[in-house]
Amino acid sequence: MSKQICELAYQGASTAVGLAEKLLNEAIEKHGVGAAVAYPDTAYKLPMITALSGEEILTLGDIVPVLKRIKENNLRPEPELGNALLSGEATLYAGEIIEALRYVGNANPDEPPYTGFLPDRILRKFGVPLVDGTIPGVAVITGKAKDAKAAAALVKDLQAKGILVMLVNDIIEQCIEENIKVGVDYLTFPLGKFTQIIHAVNFAARAGLAFGGVPKGERARMLEYQKNRVPAFVIALGELDAVTVAIGAGALFMGFPIVTDQALPPELTIPGLLEPQPDYDKIVKLALELRNIKLKIVDIPVPITVGPAFEGETIRKKDAWVEFGGGRAPGFELVRMCDADEVEDGKIVVVGPEIDDMPEGSVFPLGIMVDIYGRKMQEDFEGVLERRIHYFINYGEGLWHVAQRDLCWLRISKGAKAAGFKIRHYGELLIAKFKSDYPAIVDRVQVTLITDAKAIEDKIALARTKYQARDARLKGLTDESVDTFYSCTLCQSFAPNHVCIVSPERVGLCGAVSWLDAKASNEITPTGPNQPIAKGECLDEQKGMWQNLNDFLYSASNRTLEEVNLYTLMDKPMTSCGCFEAIIAVLPMTNGVMITTREHSGDTPCGMTFSSLAGTCGGGVQTPGFMGVGRRYIVSSKFIPADGGLGRIVWMPKELKDYLKDELTERSVSLGLGADFIDKIADETIGTTEESILPFLEEKQHPALKMPPLM
Numbered sequence: 001m002s003k004q005i006c007e008l009a010y011q012g013a014s015t016a017v018g019l020a021e022k023l024l025n026e027a028i029e030k031h032g033v034g035a036a037v038a039y040p041d042t043a044y045k046l047p048m049i050t051a052l053s054g055e056e057i058l059t060l061g062d063i064v065p066v067l068k069r070i071k072e073n074n075l076r077p078e079p080e081l082g083n084a085l086l087s088g089e090a091t092l093y094a095g096e097i098i099e100a101l102r103y104v105g106n107a108n109p110d111e112p113p114y115t116g117f118l119p120d121r122i123l124r125k126f127g128v129p130l131v132d133g134t135i136p137g138v139a140v141i142t143g144k145a146k147d148a149k150a151a152a153a154l155v156k157d158l159q160a161k162g163i164l165v166m167l168v169n170d171i172i173e174q175c176i177e178e179n180i181k182v183g184v185d186y187l188t189f190p191l192g193k194f195t196q197i198i199h200a201v202n203f204a205a206r207a208g209l210a211f212g213g214v215p216k217g218e219r220a221r222m223l224e225y226q227k228n229r230v231p232a233f234v235i236a237l238g239e240l241d242a243v244t245v246a247i248g249a250g251a252l253f254m255g256f257p258i259v260t261d262q263a264l265p266p267e268l269t270i271p272g273l274l275e276p277q278p279d280y281d282k283i284v285k286l287a288l289e290l291r292n293i294k295l296k297i298v299d300i301p302v303p304i305t306v307g308p309a310f311e312g313e314t315i316r317k318k319d320a321w322v323e324f325g326g327g328r329a330p331g332f333e334l335v336r337m338c339d340a341d342e343v344e345d346g347k348i349v350v351v352g353p354e355i356d357d358m359p360e361g362s363v364f365p366l367g368i369m370v371d372i373y374g375r376k377m378q379e380d381f382e383g384v385l386e387r388r389i390h391y392f393i394n395y396g397e398g399l400w401h402v403a404q405r406d407l408c409w410l411r412i413s414k415g416a417k418a419a420g421f422k423i424r425h426y427g428e429l430l431i432a433k434f435k436s437d438y439p440a441i442v443d444r445v446q447v448t449l450i451t452d453a454k455a456i457e458d459k460i461a462l463a464r465t466k467y468q469a470r471d472a473r474l475k476g477l478t479d480e481s482v483d484t485f486y487s488c489t490l491c492q493s494f495a496p497n498h499v500c501i502v503s504p505e506r507v508g509l510c511g512a513v514s515w516l517d518a519k520a521s522n523e524i525t526p527t528g529p530n531q532p533i534a535k536g537e538c539l540d541e542q543k544g545m546w547q548n549l550n551d552f553l554y555s556a557s558n559r560t561l562e563e564v565n566l567y568t569l570m571d572k573p574m575t576s577c578g579c580f581e582a583i584i585a586v587l588p589m590t591n592g593v594m595i596t597t598r599e600h601s602g603d604t605p606c607g608m609t610f611s612s613l614a615g616t617c618g619g620g621v622q623t624p625g626f627m628g629v630g631r632r633y634i635v636s637s638k639f640i641p642a643d644g645g646l647g648r649i650v651w652m653p654k655e656l657k658d659y660l661k662d663e664l665t666e667r668s669v670s671l672g673l674g675a676d677f678i679d680k681i682a683d684e685t686i687g688t689t690e691e692s693i694l695p696f697l698e699e700k701q702h703p704a705l706k707m708p709p710l711m
């Protein structure tokens, strides 16, 4: 590293640390040393400090010795690479402290569009897409692009590639000026200004703490995790002043390469780590190369951008050109396995009016029939593929899709219509995605789109018979009815020792991988993360332990786990990676269990919010009494049967009750708990402590109170 860069990094770090010191002193003067310091909704305090040195920062006073240590140890003027990285580390500490101070006495210091600190729930939400490659990398763009158009083109390109984008400084305003969609819903997070770049870094650090199981304060392990497992890179736009260089040194310290649009002379570059690329059209390509991110390029012949960035996009009624289904017109979607001669590959037929014959604000019927022929296709995969329609369509910018089957509801925005989107493009999108995502089971695809009210009638009836037959088959699919379960080790790229065992009655804890999904995925990639495990000899029927599963677990967990029980959370339960939809926790006083979800940010009777609770049981270790689960597992007949099953649940957030209402009631009835069991489960409106819900449970005669002791 050149002398000049080292000197700039030292200067910048000194400035940042000096500023942190000044602001800390001011805050202490104003609020007192005992004032609490915390980011909202995280289990990791000030994550950079938790990750790198492990000091527990709870008050302003706790920061003083940390900052003193950093100032004494890290700021070394001799221009050497090691010292520049230490300057970078010091800048990360300073940034974390400066940012955290903004939250003292103000839980929400940022105005929209700025997000500021990203809570743990957002990190966990993106766990699966990051590990399965839907989001192949994370770009942190800081500074100001040469002009707004260039900024927009850069971000749009990353969005189309599925990269999660974090924006800092003027590029945010440049993107907004060019109508680029920014926000958490678009995988494009406008963090804020200046030191708010630290929120990108503390997000990455939390990936190591939450998914990687890296213990707090284990600096070397954390840096190794960042270097090997977090596919992040930095694009630094505009002039490089001392503080920018110091922040850059912080990125390099974390192992994130940097591309700058400034024409650096060769002596100022660090090959592979800090490289210039003044040509905006080549910046992304270079950054991806430096981080070794390989993209699967799919050419989809539609006039809109398609990528996971648009999955969360909502299209309001007033912004829709046309809407389909949703109870206002008939709608359905159906994937059928067909014979070779029934499918003409790539054929798209629209039966009924095209979008140009649909007036603005109108409602039409829509049937989406996807016919698939594949030598390795199985009827069981129809449902698996059909559920992908929802994601594929939502990936289109200006397309919106909710629900499924004959309940589906879709909108096409005015923007998409103006861009030239036609009904037939739904077909192009689906054909391209099915063929690229499922090459091993999909050989030929044709799509029929029905917008004619008469023509849809027979087809919807046909679809309904198919749904019924499928449901009947799924009902018969129990843990006993199969001799093979599947592993899922997809999350090992983040949680190296974690193994999910997916059985017909237990969906993966992320909620995204069912037994049929795992089976289909194994068919597609036989050596992939979903391996069949023949159940073999059962060691404990009640707790759900099998010899073969243990053997598999032992080797797949890198010999960190020897045994697993599928049907209990009290004894050698399944491990959790970090992307669970919900967590079960024991409530000793009530002799029951509670469940909370990622969506519920409030307190719970075990004394912890979802985030704090999640912080105690991730990283691929067994934590008896706590377990991450998929939402749907709760209504499975294999819901912790060894612990008493459904009747043990004494508390869950109201939202989860509403979400599971019908199935939970059905399950309660079949278990003899009564149709009103759901009303015996407390929620946040009853109380958020064990003491406060106990009288309610007693009054309702909750069955858990009479069950054998759980502990």
Ligand code: SF4
Binding pocket: 128, 488, 489, 490, 491, 492, 499, 500, 502, 507, 508, 509, 510, 511, 512, 513, 577, 579, 580
């Ligand atoms: Fe990760 Fe388990 Fe979901 Fe697989 S099933 S993606 S390992 S959480």
Ligand code: ZN
Binding pocket: 127, 128, 491, 510, 577, 578, 579, 580
């Ligand atoms: Zn996971």
